[in-house]
Amino acid sequence: MGFEGKVCIDAGQDGRGGATLKVDLQRPQLAQRLLAGVEPSQALSRVEQVFVVCRQSQRAAAMEALGLPRDPRLLQQKVLLESIEQLLWRLSIDLPHSLALGAGMEPFAVIRRYISQQLAAESLDAHGDELIQTLEGFFASLSGVSCSEFLAFDRAQFESWLEIYNGLVPLCLRQVARVSIAPAPEGRGHGPVGLLPKQPVETLGLDQQLADPDIGEKFCQQPSLDQQPRETGPLAYMQSWPLIKQLQQASASPLLLRYAAKLLYLASLISRDALLQPQGICGSVALDEGRLGWVNSVRGLLLHWVKLDASETEIAEYRICAPTEWNFHPQGQFSRLASQVGIDHPQRKLALEQIALALDPCVPFEVRIQA
Template identity: 45%
Template sequence: MIKLENKIVISGTYCAPEITDLTIDIQRPQWSQRLLVSCSPEDAVSRLEQLYVVCRQSQKTAAMLALGIEQQTVLARQRVVLETIEQLLWRMAIDLPHFLALGSGAEPFSLIRRYISCQLAAEEMSWNRCNELVQTLAAFFKLMLGCSVCELLCFDRDQFNRWLNQSQAMLAVCLRQVKAVAYAKQTKASYRLMPTNVVEAQGEQLLHSILTGTGGADRSFCQQPLLKGKPIETGPLAYMQQQPLIQQMIEFNDHPLVVRYSARLLYLATLIDSQRIMEPQGIAGVYSAPCSGAETDRAVNGTDSTSIKKDSLTAGQHYRMSWVNSVRGLLLHVAAVKNGSVVDYRICAPTEWNFHPEGALSQLVTGLTGAKVVTLKSAIELSALAFDPCVPFAVDLVEAENEGRLTNDFIRRNTEKTVSQEKMNEDSDA
């Protein structure tokens, strides 16, 4: 197993009751060009599988599509959906309650995880097994929320708030705790959300930016991506931005952390459906840019194997850009293959969008206040957890009055969690 050290450092100065001088630094090298160039497409996919643990299926599917490996594309998409369900459950049923010292649903989740692992290892999925899994997931969902999948999806804002304020189910208690701990300013929350059709509408711009563009602070686009010059939030909230309850919560300026955690639950609820798993739509695809003489750009749902040729980008090389709506947000891979070998490879991951120094997390954290540095530190951790980074993170605050430093141990806990999950993945693979 190839392992690389990656982390996110969130630092700032605490000037009661706010944070100043906030910085967010993603310490993750852009290694894909170095590690994948000169590999065959099949070897490149295999190497990516070794590099990624928590988002393995999404990365593998994106790589297969970018490299033109078209075998088992339906199965690959099914696996992305299963991985998304597993990761959403992990974060909401294990990580969030554990962080809030409220226990967790670890025991029933471990049974579900083994069931999902078996499905991920299977060469094909059957409707019967899928239906069994959905029934099990629906029962666990109701156990953790105290309401069914259908009930949650039908909630309006008043019904949701009654559930939030009255239910004694684990996740209702968690969200009440989140709402109480993270003190937000009484100003209108700002959301810059990734458009749901961004690849179809702006694929040409994204492709060009990945290959030739720069992000902020002289970083490459893949390190600090921008859309039309601005950092954009991707992930469950962006996926669910047209959902009526989410629209109402945003309109009424509900607590931004509650909005984001609720979006994760709603997105999970939409996936607990046999048809969504067996016949996934809008999960992954290949962007097709116009070759010579083409009139329009378009994005297709993984059925077009046309290579991308853009002489204005890199002369003589054919590029394919794949996209996956992963659990953390929009994942983009761009690849060029010549004479059977990879000659260029770029990855633009959702964590880089959400943890951009001027992005969604930065906006959210600068809107937080706390009477004590410990309270604010906890709010920052909960905010970062809401975006589900794919690497460990640390929060480092300096108190302005006495320059005392408060460095949390979350990176250690999150690293242990990642290692634990990796071990579970290895056990499942075995």
């Protein structure tokens, strides 16, 4: 197994014919151990080597936690570009592939190379307008509408777009809408899972849990807020957007709800203000014990906590809590939605795969149906 691990999802049935589900997030803590006992600059180099997925976000969180010299604006811009690239990957490659609809590999390869060139640049200012126009064009080719049009959708317009447009994304989402998920079961320990609030990290108390010598490591594996699992990611980021509120009030498909949030988040990032004057994407909090770096990454809130030794030249402890640990918590959002897929579901494996894909783990996942 590599450093980044895997999500293993085993769905079966008990002796009484009821559905069973086991979610095993097999993520080793080796990466965090590799970062202890070294100098801060060396730790940053190791972070860049170890983490392939969301490398820019991991790098930003490490730099914030380590207190290394950085250009805050450029750091946030690179996180946003990575978020755009990852969202486009999911929407144009992974989603259609999961539905056996083919994928827009060639067009995406072109836009990915272009984004990679921008990530390697020391400034986005010189080509900012070109960058935004290029990304807007690719969004329109996938969705059939412009970023500004999608951001202005109300529920009726969203449903009309979903029904009549023939871009790759609406075509995929029409298939996703056919994946039925029953109402949540009552009294089986699968209560509602709330969204991580949109407020400063230091006001949530997560820093205290992460730095706690008794519960810090467990928090990294099974994070919670007020002793409850929460969902993080685009839906949490866009929870106050009118379309999201309208879809929630209408009890829309939980899969469509999350893809609507992804598209809204993506469209909101492809703008001059978001890309050239980014705010609130990453930061740090100085603690009595160590320092916390945080990033609003494409998959959700990413936390790095660092404690230096007495000489303040080497790292004594390093902890990382990634978005996947929130969303695939044993009592988290994946488990709750998966509990609504019974053993008699005609597409049980597909439904579980679509739930996992909508929650977008940062590691590979596998759904196994047990006889």
